Amino acid sequence: MDFLRIDDLTPDQLRAVLARAESVRRDPSAVSGRLAGRSVGLFFQKPSTRTRVSTELASAQLGAIPVVLGQQEVGFGSREAVKDVAGVLDRYLDVIAMRVFKHTDLVEVAEHAQAPVINLLSDVEHPCQALADLQTIAEERPMAGTTLAYVGDGNNVVHSLMVGAAMMEMKVRIATPAGYEPDPEYVAKAESFGDVFVTNDAEDAVRGADVVYTDVWASMGQENEAGERNRVFSPYRVDLALFEQAAEDAIFLHCLPAHRGSEVTDAVVDHVRSRVLDQAENRLHTFKALLLHLFE
Incomplete structure (x- = not known):
């Protein structure tokens, strides 16, 4: 299977991956070397800190060989056709994980590769981030019935987050300026799983929320x-x-990097109830859990 969108997992599969991630967090040695002999391709068209470190380290700690590639090496879509890159990487790698500008490129790679393709970020979704977000919330409280308020741009991060949270029976509140709302397709998808409310009033979304x-x-x-x-x-x-x-x-959650003083103030990022570093750490555990799910 591919993991291009958060709902490529069913709700039950998502719960299982999150439970596995928590198990891995508590005892990393239990899965050490589990993917020995496997190869994981990590392609970065965009620069990255958390995604690069967490995915490379997760692959290595599971015993797999991480192969890191950038746009300069691959010439993705410029020096070489996307489908040709996909076909070649498919002959070498057991998993192809990609951080790209265009989601359509991910879809094309998946169409021409037999190996599972993982979305490490595209212009449409950021499903691996959503896994870490949900694990971080689950560490604090039962997800079902929890109210999540997202404030800001209706971007790729919120697309995966809102659908994943709704799949886990959370109450989702999204506040954006007019004209910057999430894609209606994603709002409808999230609504198909649960309680979703989109507004242009930040206070209305945040009032009484369990997660901001x-x-x-x-x-x-x-x-x-x-x-x-x-x-x-x-x-x-x-x-x-x-x-x-x-x-x-x-x-408080933020996928980082945070522009302190812009979308959030120091007082909130550094608040005693800020969980941004736990959230970043969980990128490691959830990627391990996802790889194990794909191979098992």
């Missing part, structure tokens, strides 16, 4: 829009006043 999540206002490739986005999104900054509208024991 935000992300950068301008993603990679949107640098030329940064000035306008900073103006439009400034009322959606997660500062202490907004965070305190949430439940008394609410936690």
Whole structure:
């Protein structure tokens, strides 16, 4: 199977992967070397810190051989046709994991490769991040019935997050400026699994929430829009006043890197109830669990 979208897993499979990730977190040695002799291709068209380190380390700790490639080596879609790259990598690798600009490129690779293809980030989804997000929430409280408030841009991160959270029976609240809402297709998909509410009022979304999540206002490739986005999104900054509208024991999440002073203030990122470092750590455990799921 491929993992291009969060709902490529069924709700039961998603629960199983998250449970496995928690088991791996508690006892990493139990799965050490489990994928000895396997090869995991890691292609990065975009630069990365957490994704690069967590996926390479996860592969190695499971005993697999991580093969890291960048755009300069591959010439993906420029020096060589996507389907040719897919065919060649398929002959070498047991898994092809890719961080790309265009989701359609991932789909094309999956069409021309027999090996499982994993989305490490595209312009449409970031499902591996959602796995880590959900594990982090599950460490704090039962997911079913938990209220998640996301404030900011309706981007690839929120697409995977909202669907995954709804699959886990969470109540999802999304607040964005007008015109920056999540793709209606993803809203409808999330609604098919559970309780989803989209608004342009940040306080309305955050009030009483158990989890408050935000992300950068301008993603990679949107640098030329940064000035306008900073103006439009400034009322959606997660500062202490907004965070305190949430439940008394609410936690704060951010997939990082955080632009401190833009989408979130230092007081929130560094808050005693911030879980951003746990969230980053869980990228490692969830990727291990995903690889084990694909091979077992």
